[in-house]
Amino acid sequence: MVEVTLWGSLGAIAGGKSKVEIEAKDIRELFRKLAEQYPGFEPYIDRGIAVAIDGTIYRDTWSKELPQGAEIFLLPRLAGG
Amino acid sequence: MAGVAVLTTINGDNVEYLCQPDETLLDVLRDRLGLTGAKEGCGTGDCGACSIILDDRLVCSCLVLGAEAEGRRVETIEGMAHGDRLHPLQQKFLEHAALQCGVCTPGFLIAAKDLLAKNPDPTEEEIRFGLAGNLCRCTGYDKIVRAVQDAASVMKGA
Amino acid sequence: MNFDPRYSGRNFTSVGTRPIRPDGVDKVTGRARYGADFNMAGQLVGRVLRSPHAHATIRKIDTSKAEKLNGVKAVITAADLPDLTDGDAAMYDILDNCMARKKALYDGHAVAAVAAVDARTARQALKLIEVDYEVLPHVTDVDEAMKHTAPLLNDAIFTEGLEEKPVRPSNVTKRTQFGHGDVHEGFGQADYVVERSFKTEQTHQGYIEPHACVASVSADGTADLWVCTQGHFVYRQHCAQLLGMEASKLRVTSSEIGGGFGGKTHVWAEPVALALSRKAGRPVKLVMTRDEVFRASGPTSATSIDVRIGARKDGTITAAEATLRYSCGPYAGMWAEIGAMTAFACYRLENVRTVGYEVLVSRPKTAAYRAPSAPMAAFAVESAVDELAKEIGMDPVEFRIKNAAQEGTRSSYGPVYGPIGIGPTLEAAKNHPHMKAPLGKNQGRGMACGFWFNFGGQTCTDLNIGMDGSVSLAVGTVDVGGSRASLSLVAAEELGIAYEQVKAVVADTSSLGYNDMTDGSRGTFSSSMATISAARNAIKILRERAAQMWDIPLDDVVWEKGHAIAKGEKYGNLAALSLREIAAASGKTGGPIAGHSELVADGAGVSFATHVCDIEVDPETGATRVLRYTVVQDAGKAVHPTYVEGQYQGGAAQGIGWALNEEYIYGKDGRLQNPGFLDYRIPVCSDLPMIDTQILEIPNPNHPYGVRGVGETSIVPPLAAIANAVSNAAGVRMTHIPMSPPRILAAIEAERGG
Numbered sequence A: 001m002v003e004v005t006l007w008g009s010l011g012a013i014a015g016g017k018s019k020v021e022i023e024a025k026d027i028r029e030l031f032r033k034l035a036e037q038y039p040g041f042e043p044y045i046d047r048g049i050a051v052a053i054d055g056t057i058y059r060d061t062w063s064k065e066l067p068q069g070a071e072i073f074l075l076p077r078l079a080g081g
Numbered sequence B: 001m002a003g004v005a006v007l008t009t010i011n012g013d014n015v016e017y018l019c020q021p022d023e024t025l026l027d028v029l030r031d032r033l034g035l036t037g038a039k040e041g042c043g044t045g046d047c048g049a050c051s052i053i054l055d056d057r058l059v060c061s062c063l064v065l066g067a068e069a070e071g072r073r074v075e076t077i078e079g080m081a082h083g084d085r086l087h088p089l090q091q092k093f094l095e096h097a098a099l100q101c102g103v104c105t106p107g108f109l110i111a112a113k114d115l116l117a118k119n120p121d122p123t124e125e126e127i128r129f130g131l132a133g134n135l136c137r138c139t140g141y142d143k144i145v146r147a148v149q150d151a152a153s154v155m156k157g158a
Numbered sequence C: 001m002n003f004d005p006r007y008s009g010r011n012f013t014s015v016g017t018r019p020i021r022p023d024g025v026d027k028v029t030g031r032a033r034y035g036a037d038f039n040m041a042g043q044l045v046g047r048v049l050r051s052p053h054a055h056a057t058i059r060k061i062d063t064s065k066a067e068k069l070n071g072v073k074a075v076i077t078a079a080d081l082p083d084l085t086d087g088d089a090a091m092y093d094i095l096d097n098c099m100a101r102k103k104a105l106y107d108g109h110a111v112a113a114v115a116a117v118d119a120r121t122a123r124q125a126l127k128l129i130e131v132d133y134e135v136l137p138h139v140t141d142v143d144e145a146m147k148h149t150a151p152l153l154n155d156a157i158f159t160e161g162l163e164e165k166p167v168r169p170s171n172v173t174k175r176t177q178f179g180h181g182d183v184h185e186g187f188g189q190a191d192y193v194v195e196r197s198f199k200t201e202q203t204h205q206g207y208i209e210p211h212a213c214v215a216s217v218s219a220d221g222t223a224d225l226w227v228c229t230q231g232h233f234v235y236r237q238h239c240a241q242l243l244g245m246e247a248s249k250l251r252v253t254s255s256e257i258g259g260g261f262g263g264k265t266h267v268w269a270e271p272v273a274l275a276l277s278r279k280a281g282r283p284v285k286l287v288m289t290r291d292e293v294f295r296a297s298g299p300t301s302a303t304s305i306d307v308r309i310g311a312r313k314d315g316t317i318t319a320a321e322a323t324l325r326y327s328c329g330p331y332a333g334m335w336a337e338i339g340a341m342t343a344f345a346c347y348r349l350e351n352v353r354t355v356g357y358e359v360l361v362s363r364p365k366t367a368a369y370r371a372p373s374a375p376m377a378a379f380a381v382e383s384a385v386d387e388l389a390k391e392i393g394m395d396p397v398e399f400r401i402k403n404a405a406q407e408g409t410r411s412s413y414g415p416v417y418g419p420i421g422i423g424p425t426l427e428a429a430k431n432h433p434h435m436k437a438p439l440g441k442n443q444g445r446g447m448a449c450g451f452w453f454n455f456g457g458q459t460c461t462d463l464n465i466g467m468d469g470s471v472s473l474a475v476g477t478v479d480v481g482g483s484r485a486s487l488s489l490v491a492a493e494e495l496g497i498a499y500e501q502v503k504a505v506v507a508d509t510s511s512l513g514y515n516d517m518t519d520g521s522r523g524t525f526s527s528s529m530a531t532i533s534a535a536r537n538a539i540k541i542l543r544e545r546a547a548q549m550w551d552i553p554l555d556d557v558v559w560e561k562g563h564a565i566a567k568g569e570k571y572g573n574l575a576a577l578s579l580r581e582i583a584a585a586s587g588k589t590g591g592p593i594a595g596h597s598e599l600v601a602d603g604a605g606v607s608f609a610t611h612v613c614d615i616e617v618d619p620e621t622g623a624t625r626v627l628r629y630t631v632v633q634d635a636g637k638a639v640h641p642t643y644v645e646g647q648y649q650g651g652a653a654q655g656i657g658w659a660l661n662e663e664y665i666y667g668k669d670g671r672l673q674n675p676g677f678l679d680y681r682i683p684v685c686s687d688l689p690m691i692d693t694q695i696l697e698i699p700n701p702n703h704p705y706g707v708r709g710v711g712e713t714s715i716v717p718p719l720a721a722i723a724n725a726v727s728n729a730a731g732v733r734m735t736h737i738p739m740s741p742p743r744i745l746a747a748i749e750a751e752r753g754g
Helices: A008-013 A027-037 A039-047 B025-032 B088-095 B105-118 B124-130 B142-157 C024-028 C064-068 C089-098 C119-128 C142-146 C183-188 C232-243 C270-280 C290-296 C335-342 C374-392 C396-403 C422-430 C483-495 C523-550 C579-584 C641-660 C718-730 C741-753
Strands: A002-005 A019-022 A049-053 A056-058 A072-076 B004-010 B013-019 B051-054 B057-060 B073-075 C044-050 C056-062 C072-076 C110-116 C130-135 C172-180 C192-200 C212-217 C223-227 C250-254 C284-287 C303-311 C317-327 C352-359 C443-452 C457-465 C471-475 C502-506 C557-560 C563-566 C593-601 C607-617 C624-634 C691-696
Touching (some): A008 C172, A019 A027, A027 A049, B025 B051, B051 B105, B057 B105, B088 B105, B088 B142, B088 C024, B105 B142, B105 C024, C044 C119, C044 C270, C064 C072, C072 C270, C089 C232, C110 C119, C142 C317, C142 C352, C183 C317, C223 C232, C223 C270, C303 C335, C317 C335, C335 C374, C374 C396, C374 C718, C396 C443, C422 C624, C457 C523, C471 C483, C471 C523, C483 C502, C483 C641, C523 C557, C523 C563, C523 C579, C607 C718, C624 C641
Parallel strands (some): A002 A072, B004 B073, C044 C284, C223 C250, C317 C352, C471 C502, C624 C691
Antiparallel strands (some): A002 A019, B004 B013, C044 C110, C192 C303, C212 C223, C212 C284, C443 C607, C457 C471
């Protein structure tokens, strides 16, 4: 079980929660389960969500493991110059 | 429209071409003669990327008609090095990394060559105002100014 | 495989040196080929017809007269680019932006295009196209567009992210929110509170090379595209999707690129050129004019930002909040969202909240511009921070140092920071001689901090070792400012050979696997990671070949300083084999030697900078002069320090232009009034002083050499640093960027009058 912190706008979709608990071993499973539990997340996942694990932002490494006790933070996937 | 026959000298070579009366020298160089070193950044004489030397005078080739080159001497970036020996300005631009994307570089080199021909020992301020007709968006000009200063001292010593 | 990207301290041989770039000679001799420098046999000239209206319904387009003109080979409208986006809203916006479908949404929006035998015929043909417009009301100002009374630009847009689903459409596409703690409580603890509103005007990336491409579509459905772009693989994907092609049948070659800064991450003309070529059956060259570049490509957001920050007497910030409104052009974006994330990223805050609003306006589609959205947010926040320090009576550097984020701080956008450089850049600025230099009359000093995330992403690199021992490095990230030099240094470092033995090229889309764009300061970060990985894979093969040549076990062969060495006393008499020797024998030991790497370079380290500048203001005219400018920034590890300095200086110069001069000026008719370099004035050589740089190296733990991206952060602090300097010089707080002479004069006069 990992605790996942949502950014403000995503929290609103999760019924005002800023944190949710999910049983997931890696980013791929996290997204799958989030979409199952919160169908409203799906367009956000399609658009791109980045996952910060202990402060390091992962944008594409869906195989990245989610260590127990790690701080998991969801962020919008960004555009750059 | 009937073409205009032009006989001119480009980088020391005699060159003949036909161009339209409303065609710029920049278009002639790039599209008819394959000399694509001069770039079109604006087409209105604001950016200096198409700088060439026409009878010892620095001009934007986008503001000169191809027909106006008749009987005159044109110097472009393609004529700056002697064979495989780079001009000191070219060498110093490389050493100082005075270019990033490099698209303004031919114009800057031509403008700097013209500047040093007229003022072999310019101050920093004279370099900055001498090159103020050329836009660079990458470097902030710092390394360009230093490269020109360095080239000037090398050329004086030569 | 099994590549370990973690940082490990080492002594470098090649990395950190300053050799001449491999593409340099071509660029100083005029030989380098940019977008417009390429031609194909039988090529036609493409031209685009653009809307003169800021907002208009397109009732009908009659192209029949243009089609009949001698020399015209194809005329296209949106009908020739059918919607194949299959519900992908972002791609639909790109398609609509390439060629208006039902409505023209800004002055300069493409409505039709022609391909003709020469430019003159193409221009004549454009004049023969008849477009029947129904002109609609428009809105170009971000605050005006948010009002209920504003003309609606898209009646299918209902604001996303509101607690209650809106019943009426709006020009606000989305509301986003970030932060933590309780700002209400935080402000309750504050002894001082500063509250200010700020505006910034729209600017353009201002690359000197206009967009240019040559497209050639064959009757068998295959195609070639030569184009100046920051990401040829992304262009291929987008063009293939919009034209209904298979990506593998479209080969995209990136030309040398004459500047991008985010502006060449987006297709505009390329799908149009391909559609023209497909219809005409001949290659088409399409080059934008400068006027088109300004009217229809690029720009960054115009913004309106409110900031409120509170602090105790001892200088501790107790709460910070900001509301950020960013213009997106006529299509949804996430520009305010990025501003909201970056606004307070430099600080350690217990209570912080930012809210962003994405706003549609009748202007070109906003594109990324170097650390997109961050400079405007930093301008507002860093101005307020300076004012707050002044109210408390603290030195602005000390105030920032006291509140700076550090390792373990929860960032204002959410995650907790690893090792970061904001504190060290502030300390370095504080100790810099610039801080102690005397100032004259009407002169002011300003400073500001800046943050950018930096990206990684999908990356692919091939490293081929020739039989002569020279190394070809094929990378897929476009080189926008010297990355071929830095990547050659990395390959040389890893293999233990000379820099000159490596030649790096940017491969086309058919020669290498997919790569994300060169954006988000990712070019050197990502491709160096892939290069290190590829080199390590090649070294394994080199060791295998040496083991074979010696006929000893692989485990007994190590790689050191460009040589295979037989390890252990029993091999005492075996002379080391150089890379050249192993390469020369490769035909007899198993064939070509190469290392490949396909990876996702994640874990880009965030980057911080502190800038200091001195400005003189003429109180009679409002004119300004930049007297001195210093950039301090964390590079993680500077691979080629000269090009790192170049990024610092270039970002600062762009920021100076933005702060003092550059702005899109729209008339009441919604038309852009200054679409040229004469009236949209970017800094020239005589406007600037030398720009001092100081590179700090706080290693990124997620890169083998500690590299962080360096390209973007340098544009984040200048708006604020200059605003603080001008405010100090003029004795009045400047709240509207650019601080052009009329704005400064008006502020001074308002202060005198009031």
